[in-house]
Amino acid sequence: MSLFYTRNIASKRPGSQLTEDFRDPDRSPAAYAFSVDGMELTGDACRNLLKELSRSERPVLFLYQPGEGGDELTHEFLVRKLRRYTLSMSDHSPHGEATAFLRKHNRVRFGFELGSGTYFFETRVLGSIGEEDKVLLAEKPKTIYKERRRYPRYRIWTDHPAFLGWMRVQDISWNGLRILSETAFEPGDILENAQLSLPSVHAPESDAGPFPGVRIPVPGAVVSYSLLGEMGWYYGMWFEQEWDGDRARELAEFLFALRKGVLPLSRGR
Numbered sequence: 001m002s003l004f005y006t007r008n009i010a011s012k013r014p015g016s017q018l019t020e021d022f023r024d025p026d027r028s029p030a031a032y033a034f035s036v037d038g039m040e041l042t043g044d045a046c047r048n049l050l051k052e053l054s055r056s057e058r059p060v061l062f063l064y065q066p067g068e069g070g071d072e073l074t075h076e077f078l079v080r081k082l083r084r085y086t087l088s089m090s091d092h093s094p095h096g097e098a099t100a101f102l103r104k105h106n107r108v109r110f111g112f113e114l115g116s117g118t119y120f121f122e123t124r125v126l127g128s129i130g131e132e133d134k135v136l137l138a139e140k141p142k143t144i145y146k147e148r149r150r151y152p153r154y155r156i157w158t159d160h161p162a163f164l165g166w167m168r169v170q171d172i173s174w175n176g177l178r179i180l181s182e183t184a185f186e187p188g189d190i191l192e193n194a195q196l197s198l199p200s201v202h203a204p205e206s207d208a209g210p211f212p213g214v215r216i217p218v219p220g221a222v223v224s225y226s227l228l229g230e231m232g233w234y235y236g237m238w239f240e241q242e243w244d245g246d247r248a249r250e251l252a253e254f255l256f257a258l259r260k261g262v263l264p265l266s267r268g269r
Contacts, residue, residue, distance in 0.1 A: 018127040018137065021218075022103050029107035033227070033234060036057055036109065036120050039144035046144050053114055054082050061089060062108045065101050074155065075101075077110070078134065080135060086126070091134040099134060118147040151175050154258040156199075163197040172257060175220070176238035183233055191221040198250075202256040211257040216247050 013216040022031045041049060053059050059079035067073045075098035077089040091099050102108060102125045121141035129137050146155065151174040156162045162169040200213040219241035227234045243251055 016172055017129055019130065020128040022125055022127040024103075027104060027106035030101075030105040030109065032064070032109060033066070036122060036145050038120065038147045041119075041144045042142060046139075046142065049114070049119070049144055050082055050087070050140065053112060054079050054087075056114065061091075061110045061112050063098050063101075065098070066112060074157075077136075082140070085122060086137050087140050087142055088129060088137050089137055091136060096134060099128070099136065101134065116152075118152050120145045120147070137239070151249050152255075153256065154230070160199045160201075163195075164191070164221065165194045169196075170234070172255070174251070176224070176236065177236050179237065180232055181235060182232040184233065185223045185226060187223050187225060189223045190240065191218065191223075191237070193217045193219070194221060198254045201254065209248070211254050214250050214254075219243065219247070 036049075053234050061079060063075040063077060063079040064093045065073040065075060065138070075091070075093040077091060077098070078088055080088040082230070105120055106124055107169065108125060109120060109122050111118065123138050123141045125136055125138045129138060153171050153173040155171045156169050162172065164177065164179050167179045170178040170180055172178075194217070195215050196217045196218050198211075200212055201211045218239065220239065221237040222240045223235050224238055225236045
């Protein structure tokens with residue numbers, strides 16, 4: 001084997017061109033409150049989905065970062081290039097917050113939306129390959145999970161919270177939500193006419209003005225599961241009754257604003 005051929009092969013190995021190597025053996029996986037779940041896509045289905053994302057008009061990945069109180073912060077990354085074993089992406093978080101998080105953890109979670117589907121995967125970020133553009137290199141996932149829910153689920157920003165009564169809402173969809181609470185509930189318990197307080201959201205891609213924020217009574221929320229975390233109990237709830245009239249319109253407008261913008265007014269970016 002020639003020296004040229006050997007170097008050529010080495011240059012194509014994942015991580016061979018890193019300007020900063022994140023692969024410290026002391027790094028630990030990021031601790032998420034919930035495991036990744038959904039329909040598994042592997043092999044060609046996984047590869048083709050990533051190709052479709054990379055060729056889309058705005059190939060955006062969202063890094064999920066565990067925060068205080070069980071919340072999850074999200075940071076936006078733009079997919080730059082797909083390779084055989086890796087993908088490169090640029091960090092758009094302010095002051096490189098996301099990159100600082102990635103240096104600490106050897107296993108992290110990303111998500112993205114494509115068409116009408118919501119997808120998640122876990123991977124390892126190897127390091128940076130460009131200092132000025134904040135370009136990072138990550139291993140291509142071998143498995144991507146497609147959310148099984150009939151309706152998309154949206155996480156609520158930590159600095160602009162929503163509440164069901166006195167309890168913090170973690171995420172919400174058209175047919176249910178997830179909350180964090182110190183109150184003890186059992187699966188099957190029903191909360192009737194609890195006030196759902198929704199924050200103001202700006203949807204920059206919409207011709208309509210910002211969603212103003214409202215308080216609407218929930219017709220009935222049934223506890224479907226519970227999970228004990230460090231800050232209290234996580235509860236999954238589904239809405240047992242259909243929303244009617246103005247309530248349905250206000251919830252629909254809020255979810256539409258989240259889908260188009262995912263930018264609370266307080267973030268200003």
